Amino acid sequence: MSSQLTRPETSARRWVAVIHPAAPAKPALGTPCNGCGLCCLAEPCPVGMVVSRKRRGACAALRWVEASTAARPEGGAGAYRCGLIVAPQEQLPHWIQHQTPALARLLAAGLRRLAGRFISAGSGCDADLVVEPATPAGQATGSPAEPSR
Numbered sequence: 001m002s003s004q005l006t007r008p009e010t011s012a013r014r015w016v017a018v019i020h021p022a023a024p025a026k027p028a029l030g031t032p033c034n035g036c037g038l039c040c041l042a043e044p045c046p047v048g049m050v051v052s053r054k055r056r057g058a059c060a061a062l063r064w065v066e067a068s069t070a071a072r073p074e075g076g077a078g079a080y081r082c083g084l085i086v087a088p089q090e091q092l093p094h095w096i097q098h099q100t101p102a103l104a105r106l107l108a109a110g111l112r113r114l115a116g117r118f119i120s121a122g123s124g125c126d127a128d129l130v131v132e133p134a135t136p137a138g139q140a141t142g143s144p145a146e147p148s149r
């Protein structure tokens with residue numbers, strides 16, 4: 001499923017994001033985050049820019065988490081989650097994961113703590129995005145697309 005995203009204050013910038021068909025709709029600004037994932041599909045946060053090594057497009061750390069998996073012990077429907085929180089070890093280089101597992105566990109715990117502090121996990125939705133269904137032309141581009149400038 002594709003949707004077109006814009007920021008009201010910079011309407012010249014538009015994104016086309018490929019979204020999981022079961023993702024919840026974006027809630028209103030300031031209301032509790034429901035894991036719709038649109039903010040992280042539009043562009044990485046500062047920590048995500050480091051992890052993704054890019055400033056535009058979907059964050060490489062973003063994960064779709066199915067309902068009632070180990071990463072979602074609270075149950076409920078499927079949702080997007082920050083990979084730095086739910087699977088920080090996966091963000092580390094493979095050689096660290098395989099050759100120094102104890103170090104990997106330490107680094108993963110630190111990464112999770114750091115990410116939780118940076119992204120204000122658990123606070124309300126702060127993504128001022130307008131979401132519209134993507135046009136057929138937008139869907140054909142293969143997305144997430146870089147925003148037009």
Ligand code: SF4
Nearest residue numbers: 033036037039125127
């Ligand atoms: S902060 Fe808002 S846009 Fe981002 S995942 Fe949560 S509800 Fe969706």
Ligand code: SF4
Nearest residue numbers: 040044045048059082
């Ligand atoms: S909150 Fe996590 S998934 Fe979202 S952009 Fe930041 S690092 Fe990436």
